[in-house]
Amino acid sequence: MEHTERKSEEAAAVERVANAAREVQMASQALEQQFNIRPDDSGRTLPLARLTAAIAELQSARDALDALLARKSLH
Template identity: 60%
Template structure:
């Protein structure tokens, strides 16, 4: 059962990275769309906060995946 558990953990970690990357993409596209639609010089704070949170989650997910691989002695 240990190999299945390892695969499940790795699959969950990769899925977390993929979800976070999609959220970064969506937040970035929304911000880009804002600037294309308006000549306003500053981005709305909520859009910036969403992008910041998404980027932070992506970094956290990648760090967790790296730690998982390091615990198993696999190259990062």
């Protein structure tokens, strides 16, 4: 793999992590707003599911970046 392709792959992986982290932050804020708007338990399922999915994507993105960097260090 060429040097520029590796850099591009790394940049894409870092961008994925950054986007996932932003989504976790937005989902967390949305859930917090639901708690502030409705102190009872109603209406939290969707924001909680969004936060759960965002956290899973962030973990996946971080794992992929770690794997990419580990492969790079072997070369």
